Amino acid sequence: MTMPEQQSAESNADAINARIRELWVDGALPVESRDEYARLVVAWAEAVRVEQQDSGLALEAA
Numbered sequence: 001m002t003m004p005e006q007q008s009a010e011s012n013a014d015a016i017n018a019r020i021r022e023l024w025v026d027g028a029l030p031v032e033s034r035d036e037y038a039r040l041v042v043a044w045a046e047a048v049r050v051e052q053q054d055s056g057l058a059l060e061a062a
Contacts, residue, residue: 012047013047013048013051016040016043016047017044019040020040023036023037023040
C-alpha cells in the first residue's frame with residue numbers, strides 16, 4: 001500500500017520530470033530555459049530523495 005506522503009512525492013517527482021522533458025524542445029535546451037531547468041533538476045532530485053526516504057520508512061514499518 002502506498003503511503004499518502006510517498007504518493008505525493010512520487011507525483012511531485014513525476015510532474016517535475018515531465019516539465020523538465022518539456023523544456024528540451026527538439027532535443028535541445030533553449031538558452032532562455034536554462035535557469036528554470038537548473039531549478040527543476042534540484043527540485044526533482046529533492047523529490048526523489050524524499051520518495052526514497054519515505055519508501056525506506058514504509059519498509060521499516062512493515
